[in-house]
Amino acid sequence: MTQVGVRWSADQVLALAPDAASRKAGSKLGAAGPWSETGSGEEGTVWGLCKGSGSKPYQTVVDIADASGPAYKCSCPSRKFPCKHALGLLLLWAGEDGAVAPGAPPDWAEEWIEGRRKRTEDKRTAGGSDSASGSADPEAARRRAERRAERITAGATELEQRLADLLRGGLAGAEQTGYALWEETAARMVDAQAPGLAARVRELGAIPSSGPGWPVRLLEECALLHLLDQAWLRREGLPESLAATVRSRIGLSNSADGPPLRDRWLVLAQYDTADARLTTRRIWLYGADSDRTALLLSYGAAGRAPELTLPVGLTLDAEVAAYPGAGQPRAALGEQFAPPTPAAVRPPGVTTTQAAARYGETLRDDPWLDSVPITLDRVVPTPTSDGWQLADADTDTALPLTSTARARPGLWRLIALSGGTPVKVFGECGHRGFTPLTAWAEGTEKAVTLC
Incomplete structure (x- = not known):
């Protein structure tokens, strides 16, 4: 694998940063000053020593060709992945000034590289044996599944009563009740082993304090939660694809059982969302x-x-396998046959009218879907009286931007990229509007990240 010679852009490196602070700190280390003994290997690795505040420099190594994406190792005490030193090293490598020359890795880097790849191979081998052993007692697995289904049914029934009490007493009472009762209800859904229901209940609890118009939003979410409850309670009569969607929304884990599909996969966007319990990354x-x-x-x-x-902006020659469920885009990354490489490919775009229609069609398969991935062609960011919208350059239609999009600094990157001219934009389109994630100027292949 000699693809390590293909340089990434600085934007592609910084898109890997776990947060804005790491992005800023990594940018400061992207020059040759603090680095020594840097090098890159033909197998897809980059390493170097970075001078820090201590007497010994930090040993940093990155495996760019790892099948699950770049892997990092640094002797610094940071708990962030990648740390600022790994980002700085990749920025140094991404430059065109030859600061990171090809060579053989030092012992400390080679030991980690070989150890990681051996562990990856062992894990792949163990995965097959785990699968075989997991099916050794299907009767026990069936009984466990039945017991969990019974607990979820009890939880869904209790939640239906909670919603009925809320509507009987009136939505105005939700503001006086406060968040504690909703948190207690969510905890009972966790006890019922229905984390999907618990997450939606917590969202309900936050709506009464979310600003003007909250009663409408609360009623909408109550209706969706009631629909999910009823779908679970009547799941035996649903088509299998919709039943799989319901199981996923309830929080039952599924495995990616679709046939592996090998393709040249363009990385369109990557962003994180976080709460007090978990950080979720969407790619x-x-x-x-x-x-x-x-x-x-x-x-x-x-x-x-x-x-x-x-x-973001590179392509993977890899396999992905789809998860079950009607209209579900989720997949699992399988075998990767080469490191990420640049490619002159962009997804085809649609009009704003077609985007809204596509979201509506997808709701038939998954009524609980917040948004769908859409690429808009030839749109112009334009201001409105209360925000921003993406106006179709060839029609009189437009899609409003979500409040999330308006709060992100990426909005100004999009406006600057457009400069009043049409651009192609990939993002998520839903009932709250459109959230742009990546954009391309007309006549260029370079992706500009907006998240």
Whole structure:
């Protein structure tokens, strides 16, 4: 694998940063000054020593060719992945000034590289044996599944009563009740082993303090939660694809059982969301040959970034397998056959009218879907009386930007990229509007990240 010679852009490196502070600190280390004994290997690795505040420099090594995305090792005490030293090293390597020359890795770097790849191979081998042993007692597995289903049914029934009490007493009472009762209800859903219901209940509890118009939003979410409860209680009569969607929304874990699909996957976007318990990373991929869009999800404990990172704007020659469920874009990353490489490929775009229609069609398969991945073609960011919208350059239609998009600094990057001219934008389109994640200026292949 000699693809390590293909340089990434600074934007692609900084898109791997776990937060804004790491991005800023890593940028300061992207020059040759603090680095010594840097090098890159043909197998897809970069290493170097970075001078820090202590007497010994930090040993930093990055495996760019790792099948699950770049992997990092640094002797610094940071708990962030990648740390600022790994980001700085990659920025130094991404430059065109030859600061990181090809060579053989030092012993400390080679030991980690060989150890990691051996562990990866052992894990792949163990995965097959674990699968075989997991099916050794299907009867015990069936009984466990039945017991959990009974607990979820009891929890869903209790939640239906809670919603009925809320509506009988009137929505205005939700503001006086406060969050504690909702948190207690969510905890009971956790006890019922229905984390999906628990998450939605917590969202309900936050709505009464979310600003003007909250009663309408609360009623909408109550209706969706009631629909999910009823779908679970009547799941035996649902089509299998919709039943799989319901199980996923309830919080029952599924495995990616779809056939592996090998393609040239363009990394469209990557961003994190976090709460007090978990950091969730979403990575959107587009298959250049299959014309399919796939979503990779990875998780990290609160305060820690997930390990899976992929550089936006590059392509992967890899396999992905789909998760079950009607209209579900989620997939699992399988075997990767080469390191990420640049490619002159962009997803085809649609009009704003077609985007809204596509979201509506998808809701038939998954009524609880907040948004769908959409690429808009030839749109212009324009201001409105209360925010911003993406106006179709060829029609009189437009999509409003979500409040999330308006709060992100990426909005100004999009406006600057457009300069009043049409651009292509990938993002998530839903009932709250459109959230842009990546954009391309007309006539260029360079992706500009907006998240």
